[in-house]
Amino acid sequence: MKTLAMIKMEKNFVAQEKGYPRKPYEKFSTTHLLRRLDEEITELKIAIGNGDLEESKGECADVSNIIDYLFEQLANRALQI
Secondary structure (H helix, E strand, C coil): CCCHHHHHHHHHHHHHHCCCCCCHHHHCCHHHHHHHHHHHHHHHHHHHHCCCHHHHHHHHHHHHHHHHHHHHHHHCCCCCC
């Protein structure tokens, strides 16, 4: 069984392969990240509602990654509204 940390890491590798930045918290605004968080929470709710366990775990990883990015912005005192 994959842990949340493992799924998050895999998703980050895939994102980099697709050309997304390694440190999204430096590139994307706080407003953008909050919008993405809302979208990912909606996707999580849908996956749970559909009873799709694997998809639900993947969406948890997406939500967690965005929370991490927001935290990095806060830790670096670089809120970008």
